Amino acid sequence: MALPDAADVQVEVARFEAELARAASPREAQAARDRFLGRRNSVVASWMQTIASAPPEQKKQIGRLANELKQAVEERWRRYAAGAEAAARPAGAVDVTLPGRARPLGHRHPLTVVRDQMEEIFSRMGFALVEGPEVEDEWHCFDALNMPAEHPARDMQDTLYLASPVAGDAGAPGDRRTLLRTHTSAMQIRYMLAHTPPIRIVVPGRVYRRDDLDLTHTPAFSQIEGLVVGEGISLADLKGTLAAFARDMFGTGSRLRLRPSFFPYTEPSAEVDISCWKCDGAGCAMCKRTGWIEILGCGMVHPAVFEAVGYDPERYTGFAWGIGIERVAILRYQVEDIRLFYENDLRFLEQFPH
Amino acid sequence: MRLLVSWLKDFVDVPGSADEIAGTLGLRGFEVAGIEPAGPGDAVIDVEVTANRPDCLSVIGLAREIATAYGLPLRTPAADPDAAIALAAAPAGGADRVQVIDEDAALCPRYAAAVAEVIPVATPAWMAGRLQAAGIRPISAIVDLTNYVNVELGQPMHAFDLARLAGGTIRIRRARPGETIRTLDGVARTLEADMLVIADADRAQAIAGVMGGADSEVTGSTREVVFESACFDPASVRRTSRRLQLKTEASIRFERGSDPGAPVMALRRAIALMQQMCAGRLSGPIVDRYPSPRERRRLRLRRARVKLLLGATPPDAEIVRILEGLGLEVAAAGGGWDVAAPTFRVDLLREADLIEEVGRHYGLDRIEPTFPPAMTPTPPPDPRIARDRLVRRLLTAAGLSEAVSFGFIEARAAAAFAPDGGPDAVSIANPLSAKFDTLRASLVPGLVDALAHNRRHGLRDVRLFEIGARFAASGETRGVAVAWTGNAGSEHWSGGGRDVDFFDVKGLVEQICAALGAEIRCVPAATPFLVAGQTAAILGPQGQAIGLLGVVAPAAADRRGLPRQDRVVVGELNLDALDAIGVPAADRTRPLPRHPAVVRDLSIIVPDALPAATIRGTMQAAAADLKAPLAGTALFDRYQGQGVPEASVSLSIRLTFQAPDRTLTDAEVQQSVEQILAALVREHGAVRR
Numbered sequence A: 001m002a003l004p005d006a007a008d009v010q011v012e013v014a015r016f017e018a019e020l021a022r023a024a025s026p027r028e029a030q031a032a033r034d035r036f037l038g039r040r041n042s043v044v045a046s047w048m049q050t051i052a053s054a055p056p057e058q059k060k061q062i063g064r065l066a067n068e069l070k071q072a073v074e075e076r077w078r079r080y081a082a083g084a085e086a087a088a089r090p091a092g093a094v095d096v097t098l099p100g101r102a103r104p105l106g107h108r109h110p111l112t113v114v115r116d117q118m119e120e121i122f123s124r125m126g127f128a129l130v131e132g133p134e135v136e137d138e139w140h141c142f143d144a145l146n147m148p149a150e151h152p153a154r155d156m157q158d159t160l161y162l163a164s165p166v167a168g169d170a171g172a173p174g175d176r177r178t179l180l181r182t183h184t185s186a187m188q189i190r191y192m193l194a195h196t197p198p199i200r201i202v203v204p205g206r207v208y209r210r211d212d213l214d215l216t217h218t219p220a221f222s223q224i225e226g227l228v229v230g231e232g233i234s235l236a237d238l239k240g241t242l243a244a245f246a247r248d249m250f251g252t253g254s255r256l257r258l259r260p261s262f263f264p265y266t267e268p269s270a271e272v273d274i275s276c277w278k279c280d281g282a283g284c285a286m287c288k289r290t291g292w293i294e295i296l297g298c299g300m301v302h303p304a305v306f307e308a309v310g311y312d313p314e315r316y317t318g319f320a321w322g323i324g325i326e327r328v329a330i331l332r333y334q335v336e337d338i339r340l341f342y343e344n345d346l347r348f349l350e351q352f353p354h
Numbered sequence B: 001m002r003l004l005v006s007w008l009k010d011f012v013d014v015p016g017s018a019d020e021i022a023g024t025l026g027l028r029g030f031e032v033a034g035i036e037p038a039g040p041g042d043a044v045i046d047v048e049v050t051a052n053r054p055d056c057l058s059v060i061g062l063a064r065e066i067a068t069a070y071g072l073p074l075r076t077p078a079a080d081p082d083a084a085i086a087l088a089a090a091p092a093g094g095a096d097r098v099q100v101i102d103e104d105a106a107l108c109p110r111y112a113a114a115v116a117e118v119i120p121v122a123t124p125a126w127m128a129g130r131l132q133a134a135g136i137r138p139i140s141a142i143v144d145l146t147n148y149v150n151v152e153l154g155q156p157m158h159a160f161d162l163a164r165l166a167g168g169t170i171r172i173r174r175a176r177p178g179e180t181i182r183t184l185d186g187v188a189r190t191l192e193a194d195m196l197v198i199a200d201a202d203r204a205q206a207i208a209g210v211m212g213g214a215d216s217e218v219t220g221s222t223r224e225v226v227f228e229s230a231c232f233d234p235a236s237v238r239r240t241s242r243r244l245q246l247k248t249e250a251s252i253r254f255e256r257g258s259d260p261g262a263p264v265m266a267l268r269r270a271i272a273l274m275q276q277m278c279a280g281r282l283s284g285p286i287v288d289r290y291p292s293p294r295e296r297r298r299l300r301l302r303r304a305r306v307k308l309l310l311g312a313t314p315p316d317a318e319i320v321r322i323l324e325g326l327g328l329e330v331a332a333a334g335g336g337w338d339v340a341a342p343t344f345r346v347d348l349l350r351e352a353d354l355i356e357e358v359g360r361h362y363g364l365d366r367i368e369p370t371f372p373p374a375m376t377p378t379p380p381p382d383p384r385i386a387r388d389r390l391v392r393r394l395l396t397a398a399g400l401s402e403a404v405s406f407g408f409i410e411a412r413a414a415a416a417f418a419p420d421g422g423p424d425a426v427s428i429a430n431p432l433s434a435k436f437d438t439l440r441a442s443l444v445p446g447l448v449d450a451l452a453h454n455r456r457h458g459l460r461d462v463r464l465f466e467i468g469a470r471f472a473a474s475g476e477t478r479g480v481a482v483a484w485t486g487n488a489g490s491e492h493w494s495g496g497g498r499d500v501d502f503f504d505v506k507g508l509v510e511q512i513c514a515a516l517g518a519e520i521r522c523v524p525a526a527t528p529f530l531v532a533g534q535t536a537a538i539l540g541p542q543g544q545a546i547g548l549l550g551v552v553a554p555a556a557a558d559r560r561g562l563p564r565q566d567r568v569v570v571g572e573l574n575l576d577a578l579d580a581i582g583v584p585a586a587d588r589t590r591p592l593p594r595h596p597a598v599v600r601d602l603s604i605i606v607p608d609a610l611p612a613a614t615i616r617g618t619m620q621a622a623a624a625d626l627k628a629p630l631a632g633t634a635l636f637d638r639y640q641g642q643g644v645p646e647a648s649v650s651l652s653i654r655l656t657f658q659a660p661d662r663t664l665t666d667a668e669v670q671q672s673v674e675q676i677l678a679a680l681v682r683e684h685g686a687v688r689r
């Protein structure tokens, strides 16, 4: 073996450091240490052995180099061991990457999520939240809303009638409910009969139609009805109210478009479109390339409705609207099939907020 | 209404493409379902006409809207043979070739007729083309020209074969009881006594305003025809059409209200077309039975009212232009206008209707939005809304997801889950499907079906709840129900999973009731769809029925498509009944105790049939005489098995003693424990462990 010189000390120290860095476990690190510092066959031990065979004038020099190497390696080992100790897991340590233990959390139904948001928006605008019965009588559901007996909306086609009447408000004699309400507007009548203007209410609730179950129709669905009655209420107020709602519900850039339409209980009547929130009016698949999404029907309360509840239509004016909650939910969540809302499949429900 | 653009241009020189015209119609209240090309430079606009505008089920009606929208003149039918829409100069009255007797002027306010000799010709191609564009199949020259007039002017017409009318008579009368007629579609129909028919001397030859009869149908061998152009009562036509389930181009127009002013004009248009086509020769005057001619409706329109309702002020000139364009007669009169509505506008009944017309053509987009000022403070919301939200919050926090089902179910499901066999169920008179023929008396069947749906899709742990209306003959109530199957908690690597049982759902029930301030108790109950011995009725303090709780019987689960071996626990509460017994939580907090509580555990062996509620009652009764006030008892272990005799159970009860005014001594606590034990020994033969 060649006699070690000063440069060999640096080389061996670097080699030891590299082996420590490569060590994948404490056992491998210990083996590396033993290869350099061990009593037998280690690097330091072999340098010591060369002293015996070295020329006398070099013995002292080699002894000094061997000692230098030993101290340098020991110093690196001490530093390594201190670091390794710090990295070791303390007693009672847990694997923090294991999953936590959580009580399961349920989810609100998407129709509730949408309804809650609308209730919140209208509450903030000063609307009172009111609910009404789902079983109704012909007068509240049709007659009082300017739909006389021969009106098309009263055809058996549209309305689900009860085979036998159901009692109405507890104890009210003669209050016999004969049908499932076809719109929440029936509650407008009940509320106006019980209150005097000014009125500012929204009525969320379930309504029923004699419709087949398919991709876009259900025999029951949910609405939010709005009603404002007072002195000097105009169509401009209706526009302003719905525009404010649209900005809150569908984004601050939402624009509103009113198209004249026909409902027996409002005059003038209109359908309301909102600028498509997906393409901002440019035209996309969701808005069928029109840039607009039809969202609700509305109008100024028909004077005949005021007469039915004993309000003076000369003194009071007002507006009303009805929004389909399913329709908004379908568009917002891009649900292809309305039946998903009624299947109650957890894989669907769990995609909505708690 | 399928509107051919070139036909429209007979009436108004509207510039622009079909797309632009469609867009204009859309913003004037006529939704456009589609646009189809129809030959070179032409198109059909499919217009959805709302039920209040029967006048627009015609080319002239939509042309009037377009003319008003664009501010263009409208060409109206005129007696000039060179006019775009020419009317024949036909005399009225005189010697009748046909005798017309109107027996029911209420259901038939006007009936006009004319007789013509038929000249056999083919329908000209231009007419056949226009009819086809309008969605009407050409049949023969005579029939086609009546259909043409219907589309063009909105006046349904009919042609009878005069030779087939017994006695050369047209008698407008109600059907005789049991009278039958074979209609043009070949169907034999039995009529009801209040249906209006057009009869000859013997029998019904047409159902008025709905469909003609096959016997007097115009055929290739017809020599003479009678053209009918009439006005029928809308309600009567609607009733008849609905009861016969027969909807036609004519009935759709009549049931919405036809123009009593139109029949003779339409007849003159038909004659002009007949002469133009050389399809026939008029053989007499026009017979017109119109005993009480309709006045135009006179209405008042106030300028201030326009401003009030629209929240905008269209200029006077604009208002007048719009109304005159729509065919109204307008005269300025202090603060507004006196207006006469044409007879074809059956929908213009009051001032608000006129304001809608102004708004429609002024443009709703030109109205600047405002926000209605708050007039009064907002009243509090319906208390049910806050209550339902609280219940929903509790249940989602407990790991249940919210379900929504229809309010109705199939009778079979309703019966399977009726507590007492379901005689009280409310059924639907006209269900569209047997799946939805019964109103739900309970929310449980809907949830069980939802569980079955989820199990079919491979989910094992399903926890659902629903808040909604339930129906019975006694009325509508709102309830909450839960249904739970699978794991009681969630799967975790540390273990501890177990299946849901009765007490998981009972815990939910207790939490909801506590949150609503209602004190309830459970008593054993029996109902066919729940497992015997694992069923409880939930009662209020005075025994009021609040709800039901239990494990679903395997047979009931199986019937709704759930695996028999699944344990399904359900519970349902009547929220309205809970409201009635709930006591609102006190607003004041209790001061925290100043003296420490002392806790003692007591283990006893008692018969296992003894209800926990009875033991609780005994301890509370004994507590009345104690030196150390008993602040609470809690059962923390219940054990049966080795070391406990047969039919017995070991109970470990934690007793908490606390006095508000002093620290309790060991001696008085010990004495109190002994007293409680003595009561348990005395009452139930309890043995201390």
Ligand SMILES: [Zn+2]
Pocket (backbone or CB within 6 Å): A276, A277, A278, A279, A280, A281, A282, A283, A284, A285, A286, A287, A288, A289, A291, A292
């Ligand atoms: Zn879009």
